[in-house]
Amino acid sequence: MRLYPTGPAGTRAAALAAALLLLAGAGPAVADDGRPDRDFTIEDPRVTESSGLAASRAHPGVYWTHNDSDDGPYVFAVDSRTGKTLATITMRGVGEPRDVEAISIGPDGDIYVGDIGDNLDGTWSHVWIYRFPEPKQLRDATVDAVQYDVKYADGARNAEALMVHPKTGRVYIASKNEDGGGFYEGPAKLTAGAVNTFRRVDEVPWVTDGAFSPDGKRLVLRSYFSAREYAFENGRLGEDRSVAAPFQRQAESVTYTADGSALMFGSEGARSDVVRVEVAGGGSGGDQDRGKPSGSGGAGGEAGDQGDGGGEDGGKGGAGLGAAIVVGAGVLWFALRRKRG
Numbered sequence: 001m002r003l004y005p006t007g008p009a010g011t012r013a014a015a016l017a018a019a020l021l022l023l024a025g026a027g028p029a030v031a032d033d034g035r036p037d038r039d040f041t042i043e044d045p046r047v048t049e050s051s052g053l054a055a056s057r058a059h060p061g062v063y064w065t066h067n068d069s070d071d072g073p074y075v076f077a078v079d080s081r082t083g084k085t086l087a088t089i090t091m092r093g094v095g096e097p098r099d100v101e102a103i104s105i106g107p108d109g110d111i112y113v114g115d116i117g118d119n120l121d122g123t124w125s126h127v128w129i130y131r132f133p134e135p136k137q138l139r140d141a142t143v144d145a146v147q148y149d150v151k152y153a154d155g156a157r158n159a160e161a162l163m164v165h166p167k168t169g170r171v172y173i174a175s176k177n178e179d180g181g182g183f184y185e186g187p188a189k190l191t192a193g194a195v196n197t198f199r200r201v202d203e204v205p206w207v208t209d210g211a212f213s214p215d216g217k218r219l220v221l222r223s224y225f226s227a228r229e230y231a232f233e234n235g236r237l238g239e240d241r242s243v244a245a246p247f248q249r250q251a252e253s254v255t256y257t258a259d260g261s262a263l264m265f266g267s268e269g270a271r272s273d274v275v276r277v278e279v280a281g282g283g284s285g286g287d288q289d290r291g292k293p294s295g296s297g298g299a300g301g302e303a304g305d306q307g308d309g310g311g312e313d314g315g316k317g318g319a320g321l322g323a324a325i326v327v328g329a330g331v332l333w334f335a336l337r338r339k340r341g
Helices: 007-023 318-340
Strands: 052-055 062-066 074-079 085-092 102-105 110-115 127-133 141-144 146-152 159-164 171-175 181-185 195-204 209-212 218-222 227-233 236-243 251-256 262-267 273-278
Touching (some): 218 251
Parallel strands (some): 146 195
Antiparallel strands (some): 062 074, 159 171, 218 227, 251 262
């Protein structure tokens, strides 16, 4: 998301993000021995505002991403082994994208692209979702995409997280608000040529992206400074737990790996880093590795999870940097909250 601060809330968010940018000096991530699904850096100079991530179902180790606003109808397939773009997909038949913020893959293998951002917080009467089959071959191509009109039952709002359930195919959206947003459920089936109304079914914290686990039993929601993983059953959020998201310059995206063993956290910016974080019960590491970045992609851990330093150096960030960021963010946050009062 491009930051367009408006009013006190926008000013606070911009100030806090700027402070963390100064504190977080981690270097770029590097591929881990050429294996897929490890830390990597998006090398394509065209991808400067990666706002969403989705692990490919058809191509192991490949992640789909896109730019934010003002870029056009483009989606990029990035190889996690090298960080190189393997294919650029141009969507045809979707008009002019306005503020693309999210991407997800459904159980039918279709890619869903969420043009759901609204930087003016509810000035647009509707937003859009685009859908097309994931290409079987990775090469530059133009594809016909279906466009769905979306409205919210309780009025327009800003959102950056769109998640397609991997079993039911139902689409969910989490709205973005500093003081907490809503979790919205779409109709059982999206309909082209008609308005698709999303209804608020739960409350969520400040969210910049989200993703379902491959089995559909878990949902992760991230913000600029933290992430939480929820149990998901019968279309509703259940018990939640903290996931130690890495500190990133503008934390905008998250997805599970295709096997569900880890989360991949992304950020905006030129040559932005994607950082792998193990999840509880998701792989050989189990609970003891939950929240540990796998490589050199920045300081891992959120407030309350500082024990996951990860060795003598703690990656390029370590416990010292993590603690400094937490303290600095906390001081600035409470100062800004007092100022608002």
